[in-house]
Amino acid sequence: MTDTVLTKEKRSRADVIQRLAAFGALLLLIVAFSIASPYFFTFDNIVGILIATAVNGLLAIGVTFIIITGGIDLSVGTVMTLSSVMAAVFVKRWGLPIPLGILAAVLTGTIAGFLNGVMISRMKLPPFIATLGMLNVARGLSLVITQLSPIYFPLESGWNNIAMGSVLGAIIPGFDIPNGVLIMFAAAAVAGLILSKTVIGRYTFAIGSNEEAARLSGVNVAIWKMAIYALGGIFVGLGGVVIAARLNSAQPALGLGYELDAIAAAVIGGVSLSGGEGTILGTIIGAFIISTLTNGLRILSVPQEWQIVVTGLIIILSVYLDIIRRRAKA
Amino acid sequence: MDDMLVQMQGIDKTFPGVHALKGCDFDLKRGEVHALVGENGAGKSTLMKILSGIYDMDAGQILLKGQPVSIPNPHAAQKMGISMVHQELNLMNHLTAAQNIFIGREPLNFFFLDEHALNQNAAKIFEMMNLAVQPWMKVADMTVAKQQMVEIAKALSFNSEVLIFDEPSAALTDVEIKELFRIIRQLKDNGVGIIYITHRLEELFQISDRVTVLRDGAYVDTVKTEDATINQIIKMMVGRVIYESAPEVPEDRGQDIVLEVRNLSSDNVLKNVNFNLKRGEILGFAGLVGAGRTETARAIFGADPYDSGEIYINGERVNIKNPSDAVAHSVAYLSEDRKRYGLCLGLDVKKNIVITIYEKVTAFIGWVREKFVASIASKIVEQLSIRTPSLDQKVKNLSGGNQQKLVIGKWLAKDADIMIFDEPTRGIDVGAKQEIYSLLNDLAAQGKSIIMISSELPEILRMSHRVVVMCEGRVTGELDYTEANQESIMQLATQRNGGNSVPVNA
Incomplete structure (x- = not known):
C-alpha cells in the first residue's frame, strides 16, 4: 500500500508543479517586463492588460469545456461577433432595453453552441468540421444582418458602461477596474464551480477521458455533449456582450482569429487537447500570459508582427512541456 | 434447486x-x-x-x-x-x-x-x-x-x-x-x-x-x-475431430541459422526469450493470447524497444532500433491487424505494393516511374493470384484474404528474407486460408525463413517445421513437428510457473 500512496503523492506533486509552472511563467513575464520598462507596471497599463484579457478569457472559458470533452470549437470567434450583432439589433435597431440586448447575445451563443452539439453528437460530424462550418455560417450571418457595416450603440444608451464603466471605482474611489474584467472573473468563478462541482462538469471530464466507458456506464453521452457545447456557447455570448460594449459597436468583420487565441489560452493553461484534463484557473492564466506578452512586447516597441511570432512560439513550447511531463509520468 | x-x-x-x-x-x-x-x-x-x-x-x-x-x-x-x-x-x-x-x-x-x-x-x-x-x-x-x-x-x-x-x-x-x-x-x-x-x-x-x-x-x-x-x-x-490434414512440411529445410534471438527481455512482457530460425523453415509460435508472441515479433522488428538481449542475423549481431533498420536487414513483419498496421486502405493496389520500395521506383527528385510501378505490381498480383479488378482498385474494396495476400506481396516486392507472420489467416475464409498456406510453403521452399504466430493449433501443427511455445513472456518449450500435437502444445502454453527458457539448440 505504501508504494501506491507514494506514487500518488509524487504524481500529484508533478501536477501541482505543472499548474505552478503556468502561473510562474506569468509572474516571470510580469517581473521581466517591469524591469525592462517603467511603463509596464503602472495601474493604467495593468488595467489595459486586464481589459484586453476579458474577451479572450470569456471565449477561452467556453472552449475549455469543449476541449475537455475531447472536442474542439473553431466557431467561438465569429459566434462572438454574431452575438454582438444580435445585441446591437435588439438595442439599436429595435430600441429594446439593454438587458434584452444582453439576453439576445447570450442566447445567440447558446443556440450556436447547441447546434454544434447537435451536429457532433446526433449527425456525427467531427467537431473540427462542424465548428468550421459554424464559423462561416456565423460570420456570414453577421455580415448579412449588418449589411456589411458596423452598428453603433447610441452613446446615451449606457451600453458602453457594461464593459468600460466601473462599479468597483464607484465603491472604492480610484480603483477603476472596468466592469468587463469583473464579468470575466465572475464568469470564470461560475465556470470553475460548474466544471468541478456539478454533474455536467463531471460528465465533461468523463466523456473526454473515455467516451465509450461513460456510455457503457449509462451516461447519455449524446445529450450531455449537446448540453456542454451549449454551455460553452453561453460564455461565448457573454464575450459578444463585452466586446460590443468595449467598442460601443457591433463590428461584423471582426472575430476571425479570436478562436485561435482562445484555444491557445486553454492549451497554455494546461487543458489537454486529447481531452479529460484542464481547469478554468489554468485557462484564465493562459489568457493572461497571452495578453501580458502582447502588451509587454508592444511597450518594448517590438513590432506587432514579431509579437505574433512570439505567441506562436509560446504555444509550441507550452504544449511541448506538457508532452514531456506526460512522458515522465508514463 | x-x-x-x-x-x-x-x-x-x-x-x-x-x-x-x-x-x-x-x-x-x-x-x-x-x-x-x-x-x-x-x-x-x-x-x-x-x-x-x-x-x-x-x-x-x-x-x-x-x-x-x-x-x-x-x-x-x-x-x-x-x-x-x-x-x-x-x-x-x-x-x-x-x-x-x-x-x-x-x-x-x-x-x-x-x-x-x-x-x-x-x-x-x-x-x-x-x-x-x-x-x-x-x-x-x-x-x-x-x-x-x-x-x-x-x-x-x-x-x-x-x-x-x-x-x-x-x-x-x-x-x-x-x-x-x-x-x-x-x-x-x-x-x-x-x-x-x-x-x-x-x-x-x-x-x-x-x-x-x-x-x-x-x-x-x-x-x-x-x-x-x-x-x-x-x-x-x-478434443474435436479437427480437420487433420497431414502436415505439409517440406523435408529439405536448411540448417543455416538466419536469425538467432538470445535472452530477449523487456519489462515484464518478455523474459529471456531464446530461439533460432533456420533458412527455409517455418517456425510456428504457439501460445495463448497474451503469451508474448506478438511482443517478441515487435521487439525483433524494432517496433517496440527491448531492455536486454541480443539478436543475430546471419551470424552477425544487429542492433535494430526501429522498423526501417529491420527492413534494411531484410526482416519483414506482417501485423495481425493488417487494416491498422499493414495496409493503406484508401490507396490502390499498386501503391500499396511498392510502398516498401519507393526508392527503387523513383527517378531523380522523387519522380515516380508509374510504368515500372505497374509492372512490379502486376507481377506480384499474378504471382500471388490476388483477385482484384485492376491495379487501381482501392484496397479497402478487396476481400480479407486478398488484402492479406497484398500485405505478403508488399514484402515480396521488397524481397525480405525473414518474414514474421502474425496470425496470417485471422478473419479470412477457408478457401483463402488454403492459398495463404500454400504461399507460405512456397516461400519457405524458395529459401525464405518464416516465423508464423498463430493461435489456431491446427494451423500451427499443419504448417510448422518446429514449434516454439510461449507462456507469460517466456519460451516454455520448443517442439519438432514430429513431437508436436495439440496436447503437448497446450501443456506448454499453460505452463505458468515451471519450465525455464529452453536454451538454443537444446
Missing part, C-alpha cells in the same frame, strides 16, 4: 460468417465459482456478453432464479444484479476511483455534487472488499490490479448477485492474483455467484467449484473441479 441463480439453455448466436454459439447450456448457483474455459474463439466471451446484455441471442432462454427473463442491454442486466468485469478495463482514467464507480449515479447536494458522500459510498464498498484503496485517488495513478479492483467495486455497487469475470488475471502478477482470489472467495461466502473465464488452467483448481468447457461454440461438459485433472480438461478443450 432454489440455489440456482442463472440457467442459460440452448443459447444460439450467429455473427456474419461465424456460428459463434451452437445451443450452449450453462448454469450458476448461489455462492459458487463456476469457471468457463475453452480455446480462443470457443465462444466463452460471447456467451457471457449475452448474459450481461451486450449481445442479443438468436435462440435459447435465460432463467434468473427460475424466472425467464430477457436482457436487452447492460443497464437492464445491472438492474437484475448481473455485472461483468471486462477483460479490457472500461474506466475513465482522469477520474477518481469513487467517481468511476458511481458515474451516472452521482449523489447530489441540491445542485452540486456531493463529493463527500461519493467518497464515503465508495469507501464502504472498498471496506466490504477489505481493500485499501483511497476513493479519491485518480485511476490513472493506480496499478492495473487496483484498476481491476475498481471495476469489481463498480460491479458490486449495483448489488450484483451474479458477477462475471472475463480473464481478470491476464494482466495481474501472482501477488495481485492472490488478492483477487481472496476477494472472489469473500464474495462467494456472501452468496454471490461468480463466473470466471480464464485461460490459466491451473487457476481452476485454486478458485473454481465447477468447470464448464466450450469448444467451437458448442457446450462440451460441466465437471466438478475436484473430480477433474488438467489433462482431462485440456482434452475436452481440444
